Amino acid sequence: LVEVVHVSALDWLVLLGTTLGIAGYGWWYTRGRKQLDTYLRGAQNTSWITIGLSVMATQASAVTFLSTPGQGYADGMRFVQIYFGLPIAMVIIAAVFVPLYRRLNVFTAYEFLGRRFDGKTRLLGAGLFLLQRGIGAGLTIYAPSIVISGVLGWPLDLTIVFSAILAIIYTVSGGSEAVNVTHRFQMLLIFSGLIVAFFVIVASMPQGVSFADALHVAGSAGRMKAIDFSPDLNNRYTIWSGIFGGVFLMLAYFGTDQSQVQRYLSGTSVRESRLGLMFNSVVKVPMQIFILLLGTLVFVYYQFEQPPLFFNRAEWRKYTEAPGGDTLRKLDERFVPLHAEEAARIRDWLAARHSGDSAAETKARAAMTAADGQTRQLRAEAAKTLVAIDPKADTKDTDYVFLTFILDHLPHGVIGLLVAVIFAGGLSSVASELTALGGTVAVDFYRNLIKPEATDAHYVLASKWFTGLWGVLILAFALFFQFSDNLIQAVNKLGSIFYGPVLGLFIVAFFFKRIGGTAVFWGAIASQALVIAVHLFARDKIAFLWYNPIGVGACVFFSYVVQALPGVSSAQPKASLAA
Amino acid sequence: MSSPPPPESPPEESPRVPVFRTWRGLYIFVLGMLALYIVFLALWSRWFT
Numbered sequence: 001l002v003e004v005v006h007v008s009a010l011d012w013l014v015l016l017g018t019t020l021g022i023a024g025y026g027w028w029y030t031r032g033r034k035q036l037d038t039y040l041r042g043a044q045n046t047s048w049i050t051i052g053l054s055v056m057a058t059q060a061s062a063v064t065f066l067s068t069p070g071q072g073y074a075d076g077m078r079f080v081q082i083y084f085g086l087p088i089a090m091v092i093i094a095a096v097f098v099p100l101y102r103r104l105n106v107f108t109a110y111e112f113l114g115r116r117f118d119g120k121t122r123l124l125g126a127g128l129f130l131l132q133r134g135i136g137a138g139l140t141i142y143a144p145s146i147v148i149s150g151v152l153g154w155p156l157d158l159t160i161v162f163s164a165i166l167a168i169i170y171t172v173s174g175g176s177e178a179v180n181v182t183h184r185f186q187m188l189l190i191f192s193g194l195i196v197a198f199f200v201i202v203a204s205m206p207q208g209v210s211f212a213d214a215l216h217v218a219g220s221a222g223r224m225k226a227i228d229f230s231p232d233l234n235n236r237y238t239i240w241s242g243i244f245g246g247v248f249l250m251l252a253y254f255g256t257d258q259s260q261v262q263r264y265l266s267g268t269s270v271r272e273s274r275l276g277l278m279f280n281s282v283v284k285v286p287m288q289i290f291i292l293l294l295g296t297l298v299f300v301y302y303q304f305e306q307p308p309l310f311f312n313r314a315e316w317r318k319y320t321e322a323p324g325g326d327t328l329r330k331l332d333e334r335f336v337p338l339h340a341e342e343a344a345r346i347r348d349w350l351a352a353r354h355s356g357d358s359a360a361e362t363k364a365r366a367a368m369t370a371a372d373g374q375t376r377q378l379r380a381e382a383a384k385t386l387v388a389i390d391p392k393a394d395t396k397d398t399d400y401v402f403l404t405f406i407l408d409h410l411p412h413g414v415i416g417l418l419v420a421v422i423f424a425g426g427l428s429s430v431a432s433e434l435t436a437l438g439g440t441v442a443v444d445f446y447r448n449l450i451k452p453e454a455t456d457a458h459y460v461l462a463s464k465w466f467t468g469l470w471g472v473l474i475l476a477f478a479l480f481f482q483f484s485d486n487l488i489q490a491v492n493k494l495g496s497i498f499y500g501p502v503l504g505l506f507i508v509a510f511f512f513k514r515i516g517g518t519a520v521f522w523g524a525i526a527s528q529a530l531v532i533a534v535h536l537f538a539r540d541k542i543a544f545l546w547y548n549p550i551g552v553g554a555c556v557f558f559s560y561v562v563q564a565l566p567g568v569s570s571a572q573p574k575a576s577l578a579a
Numbered sequence: 580m581s582s583p584p585p586p587e588s589p590p591e592e593s594p595r596v597p598v599f600r601t602w603r604g605l606y607i608f609v610l611g612m613l614a615l616y617i618v619f620l621a622l623w624s625r626w627f628t
Binding site for chain 2: 077080084087088090091094095215216218219220224225226227239271274275278281282285286289
């Protein structure tokens, strides 16, 4: 089961042609821009469809195309619930945030905090963003690189450097406008790749297994359960955590994270910005359903075709060759007949279903469930054995499922296209993050504190330097730091630790007119301390999506408390800041 | 002399999207779509078990 993966010349042509072509076009189209407005906000002449695609491209990182199908494979469709808060958040942002940002003509979301409160609150918001997004951007490059290099056998460092350098070149050169231009093509590539993958997977199902059969097989294994009404706070994906926790996560991400705010600030008008967000609201949930469905269909495919016992084959190979690796090889040998048995029981069950004989169907389902239990047990044994050989072994292999499937079973050309989709996802996110990081340092720190009066050309040059420096910092971070845990969850968890207090700053700014800068500043710091404490001491009891409402609620509460203390001044009403 | 037509709404008051005359209408549509997705997925979960 462990073989060398061959990527053909056609795959290379498709991969390099699309990846370099899009990046090169972005660089060429936007070369020589000298206006700060153009560099940071794309001259505010972007149409709603470009904004919508750009917002989607920023959120859809490479991890989306590796981890999400992996989630569909291992856990079914229920991960989609995390996106239920998105449309609600989008409506709030379109109705409240966008008009205010546009009216104040700000370059960054934190500039708004400075106008509403004071300089220190602006710096706190910008600082928390830089800290959180800086780490996140390193992860955005590192996470897919380790999977791609592991599966394709490419050197990890080279994969990281290739992704980062490409993003740095066109982002530093063309700024926000280059990001907008490339996002359109990257999303086109992503949509095309996903649709092609869907048809190829459906066409790859064994003879006699229709699309409907495949969905029923997935359903019989619990993979079709998309909605979970359980009130358990520790249950990571339920409709409640998705709507209530998700709405705060999405509000924070789309409403206060400069990598997203910059996308819709580039709109020609409030109308274009709002329509772009509404487009994202309507399209995002079906897109995630579709990506999860791909993973679920891959699961069904591997019910009939022999999969590897452990999908991270580089890791598996390493330990089979290590002392104690005999046990792993024996597990591999035991897995083949067990899998064949399970495939036969599934076929029996499908035949019984088609016959309409409910008694036979029940009996066949019981046999199928028993066979499934045996293969699950073997997989658990494999994970235990890996840990017994090396306690630090990474036993989670779901991020490797989709790429393994692509490489093993899809035709050449399509392989190149789908690896290009993964790279496009990575580049599209990193590019937004880089322009946002560079722009925030330039506007909120450099122009605000160091050099308030200079020409546009000077600030553009400064922004380019800061963007480039962030690129180098992120590259170094991705090269020298090691990450663990499921990739997409790591990104979301990281966001959730910082997002609550930052969103709290904005919620107070928009809806609590009497609270002033000093109160909200200390309120945000206290709430950040609380969220970190919850993460350190209660993460086993509270799923990470709940950190967001906790952070927001704590920030509002502590701000009120500090505001009530004697000697703390209230905010002065400002007509231009009315929501 | 007929009275002048009522002034047009300011550009930001209307999304200028066919069917939707106000932003509120568009927001309700978006939230309605979310409800539709949830109902669809609930039925989907029930059907494929």
